[in-house]
């Protein structure tokens with residue numbers, strides 16, 4: 001393991017920002033710490049970097065107990081949201097800085113070669129003699145990354161590195177970062193509050209909520225098998241249904257409802273993702289609701305349907321444009337809607353279960 005944290009806690013006054021967090025980052029992986037604002041992501045990253053002391057718990061970097069080491073001794077590279085480049089230095093000088101202050105200082109020829117290699121890697125060799133003010137925000141973050149990598153850190157910590165950039169540049173930089181990581185394989189921990197960003201970039205995602213780890217795993221696994229209601233609702237949009245709505249379905253003869261779901265009388269919740277529904281004009285033997293189309297909203301290759309069920313429940317359903325054209329759906333008409341897949345959170349069992357119907 002390149003990074004291991006165990007039972008980290010941190011309070012600010014009476015507020016518990018980090019409440020017993022443990023996880024491991026395997027060597028060479030890019031792992032995202034994902035959570036809403038205030039969930040403790042930056043605090044955890046700063047504790048790992050040695051910029052903030054923990055109240056209790058351990059940090060290991062490449063197998064070594066780092067709890068009592070300074071930031072320099074930990075061998076971490078750090079990239080912040082707001083580029084902390086030196087304004088009076090050229091890009092080349094910025095990237096060389098960490099090497100020039102290293103003890104012992106590497107020979108000048110080695111520094112020169114390493115800086116050229118990094119500028120090539122971040123595709124900024126052509127701008128090597130410019131000053132930070134002469135670069136775009138996205139280019140400056142690439143320089144910040146090259147600078148953080150210059151001293152060959154054991155691990156790279158990135159705190160919302162693209163947070164201050166506009167959506168299009170952010171998007172490009174994500175793809176770029178993923179490709180760069182596939183080339184250099186430096187173990188990286190990446191903080192973001194953006195689910196799409198975490199899913200696009202990371203090998204594994206750690207979902208944080210209120211200073212605690214809710215779940216960790218590869219993106220697709222988290223999406224398909226969320227362990228808690230929080231993860232289910234945080235990762236993409238989802239319809240949350242009451243047990244009475246589920247019991248009010250017209251039961252088909254072919255497919256029985258998983259009755260323990262519908263009959264559970266504790267505070268269970270049933271979740272269905274917008275793309276996990278089937279729309280038909282006739283009842284097709286599957287459990288279904290009769291529903292009215294309140295609005296069809298074209299979204300490029302997809303169409304969003306706002307539906308209302310007889311008990312007043314509203315559903316957000318997504319179909320492909322082809323399927324919508326095939327069914328010739330229009331606003332205001334009545335159709336049948338059946339879930340293909342749902343997730344049930346059992347209050348008594350404390351986990352989310354998947355059902356394919």
Ligand SMILES: Nc1ncnc2c1ncn2[C@@H]1O[C@H](COP(=O)(O)OP(=O)(O)OP(=O)(O)O)[C@@H](O)[C@H]1O
Pocket residue numbers: 012017035036037038039040041042043044193
């Ligand atoms: N130095 C501090 N003093 C007091 N409270 C702090 C301090 N640093 C962080 N906090 C509080 O701890 C909580 C966690 O902060 P943190 O920055 O780790 O969250 P985050 O998940 O990174 O959020 P964001 O995405 O908004 O940066 C927040 O409620 C924050 O206000």
